[in-house]
Amino acid sequence: QKEVEQDPGPLSVPEGAIVSLNCTYSNSAFQYFMWYRQYSRKGPELLMYTYSSGNKEDGRFTAQVDKSSKYISLFIRDSQPSDSATYLCAANTGNQFYFGTGTSLTVIP
């Protein structure tokens, strides 16, 4: 079983839709939970992160961690074509980081 599992998609939504991206993890010791956005031919860019459980909101983006079910979510409201990218979830314990394989998202104008 991988430490962090992510549905690869692809996911295609119309502009303005609410997008839900999800990951599961297996290690109860994980501390930080991260979401990275990766545009084509670019490196992953840290989008949001939370420490331990709970929600964190930044503009149209909300990151959510449910430690009881070991579930990580990223919600994008009012999705825009510029949100089209691959989204990677990640978690860590100490300086050991574990990444999902990424979900490809396309927002259609």
Next chain:
Amino acid sequence: SQTIHQWPATLVQPVGSPLSLECTVEGTSNPNLYWYRQAAGRGLQLLFYSVGIGQISSEVPQNLSASRPQDRQFILSSKKLLLSDSGFYLCAWGRSGARSNQPQHFGDGTRLSIL
């Protein structure tokens, strides 16, 4: 603010040739540094990480090596490239010591094609 630079962005090399990819970080001192390879649909594979000058840990045995000659410089090398070395190579930095659990930050990668 901190920035990370990787070069070159794209590289085409013949089988058996040497390799040197460079990564530098600005705006922080004594960072933890990482080399990853990203394959389509397979996520990020950690190749090497370093917690200080001359300190390299290898995660995957292969014909690649890494070196850290200066605090904020990380180099990925090979003496003889194989076809299987093709891929997207990413350098990342993170904070060190008690803050080493904080998120990593990535460069824009090098796309390496072996012919």
